Amino acid sequence: MSNSSQATPTAPIKKKKKKPATNWKQVLIIGTMAIAGISMVAPGIFGWIGGLFSSGSNYATPTSEVATTPAPAAEATTTAPTTNTDAMPEPVFKKEGELFFQPASGGKAIAKIDIERAETDVERAQGLMFRKSMDEDKGMLFLFERSEPQSFYMRNTFFPLDIMFVDENNVITTIHENTKTLNDNSLPSNGPAKYVVEVNGGYAKKHGIKVGDKISWQ
Numbered sequence: 001m002s003n004s005s006q007a008t009p010t011a012p013i014k015k016k017k018k019k020p021a022t023n024w025k026q027v028l029i030i031g032t033m034a035i036a037g038i039s040m041v042a043p044g045i046f047g048w049i050g051g052l053f054s055s056g057s058n059y060a061t062p063t064s065e066v067a068t069t070p071a072p073a074a075e076a077t078t079t080a081p082t083t084n085t086d087a088m089p090e091p092v093f094k095k096e097g098e099l100f101f102q103p104a105s106g107g108k109a110i111a112k113i114d115i116e117r118a119e120t121d122v123e124r125a126q127g128l129m130f131r132k133s134m135d136e137d138k139g140m141l142f143l144f145e146r147s148e149p150q151s152f153y154m155r156n157t158f159f160p161l162d163i164m165f166v167d168e169n170n171v172i173t174t175i176h177e178n179t180k181t182l183n184d185n186s187l188p189s190n191g192p193a194k195y196v197v198e199v200n201g202g203y204a205k206k207h208g209i210k211v212g213d214k215i216s217w218q
Contacts, residue, residue, distance in 0.1 A: 143194075
């Protein structure tokens with residue numbers, strides 16, 4: 001058997017390196033600085049992203065602001081505004097009696113018409129408005145409770161009229177001939193009137209009816 005005096009070599013032992021201790025103070029400082037930096041940059045980033053999504057829209061952003069500037073006042077005018085009569089049925093003439101024009105000197109009647117009476121506030125306010133025409137032998141008689149100065153106009157009236165104001169003794173005191181249509185000009189009576197007769201424009205001249213003549217009706 002053999003014998004050797006040489007020692008058997010052994011592997012060197014490696015020493016483990018120790019990890020350095022964590023510096024928490026430094027970590028806290030770095031984290032605080034990072035958060036501060038993000039908070040400064042984040043609004044710009046989110047705004048840029050929002051702009052990308054809204055850039056394709058052509059609609060203005062809605063607002064709750066309400067305009068408070070009043071509309072300009074309409075200029076004063078003596079002509080009534082045009083009325084759309086197609087939206088309402090044209091009133092139909094209703095015969096409610098007959099009226100006679102008599103000469104001041106008495107005697108035979110000058111002319112006779114069929115009449116529609118306007119006796120209530122509503123009927124008197126309506127008058128012949130919104131009618132497109134009226135037969136020559138027809139007219140309207142307005143009856144008032146008291147004899148006092150009266151004034152008419154031609155608002156929403158589409159054909160010319162002769163307007164005759166009559167006092168409490170049935171005497172014609174005023175005649176406005178061929179009044180202008182669709183007009184707000186005042187057409188007053190000369191003195192108190194208790195009755196008013198409206199006929200087609202030109203009727204008084206055609207039949208020789210004048211101030212001082214009388215009316216009667218049934």
